[in-house]
Amino acid sequence: MAAAKTARGRIAPLPEEDSLSLGERAYRQLRDAIVEGLLPAGRKISERSLAIDLGISAQPVREALRRLEQDGMVITLPRRGTMVAEVSPVRLAELGRIRAALEGVATALAAERMDDAALAVLAAILKRMQAGTEAHDVDALAEANAEFHALIHQATGNPFLIRSLGSLQAYDHLGRRRAVGSTPRDFPKALAEHRGIVAALKKRDPALAEARMRQHILRSLVTNGVLPPQSPRKGHAP
Structure with missing residues (x-):
């Protein structure tokens, strides 16, 4: 996601040819x-x-x-x-939690509706994620990650959910720009989480897919400093 800049640091004109309005x-x-x-x-x-x-x-x-x-x-x-508008850290954290919930719902719907062709595309994206992880290629991982989530969103077939997640992702990028962000040591964990999500989608298990996606988003928000580390609950081992 990049807004082109002119030499004077101003917003560049829109390109002449584009299929969007x-x-x-x-x-x-x-x-x-x-x-x-x-x-x-x-x-x-x-x-x-x-x-x-x-x-x-x-x-x-x-x-x-x-x-x-x-x-x-x-x-x-x-x-x-x-x-x-000024977006405070508190508001970013609130919106991050909302995004985690909606991403989970989207993945649950995708588990019910995603066809074999889309699952094959996800598997191909996972291979690119593995290559990017091994090479510590941040740009390649960011591109593959965006395609991964966009494919799941589209599989829901729900325009409201797709629009809502599109708006919330802007705040996700804003939070990442303000934070230290992921380091190469975090990449294998993210890859494993994406693999777990795909496995749940292949099983057509909405509850498992939702839980794994939600956990993945919340963990990434903690990694990027948007959410504080979660303390262990009473009665649970740390």
């Missing part, structure tokens, strides 16, 4: 600019100046800002206009 493209470009800090928290933003930067009319920018406000990434204040 202008509003969707503007939304994604501005969302990525916020996540990457190109549009930092507290920055006042102008619909007109953004339209000029993106090389489009004001209407799709207006649509994009409306969606970003619904996502909580921008706010409009009386007599102050529209600005990039």
Whole structure:
């Protein structure tokens, strides 16, 4: 996920050819600019100046800002206009827990609905994850991870769930940018978790698939500093 920058550090114009609508493209470009800090928290933003930067009319920018406000990434204040919202660590933690729950639900639905062809694609992605893990290739792992989760989301066939997870993933990237993040020693654990998720999907076991995905997301949030380490429950061994 990357918002292209111009030489002056401004948001680059949208590419001319794209199958997505202008509003969707503007939304994604501005969302990525916020996540990457190109549009930092507290920055006042102008619909007109953004339209000029993106090389489009004001209407799709207006649509994009409306969606970003619904996502909580921008706010409009009386007599102050529209600005990039400050996302506190507490809010990031809350949204992380929500994402873990929704990712679990999506994986449970995928266990019921994913066909053999999609499972074969997941198996191929796992091979790329193994290669990336062995090579400590962070970029390759990030790309494979995004494809892995996107395939599971699509398998649900639920547009609301897909849109909701898409919005929450922006906050996941924001949390990772602020945190130290994973190190190579964490990669084998993530690979094992992905393998366990695929195994549950192949078994067509919704409960197991949901539990494994939720545990995977929560563990990654702890690793990236979004959530604090969980303390052992009373009566349970540490």
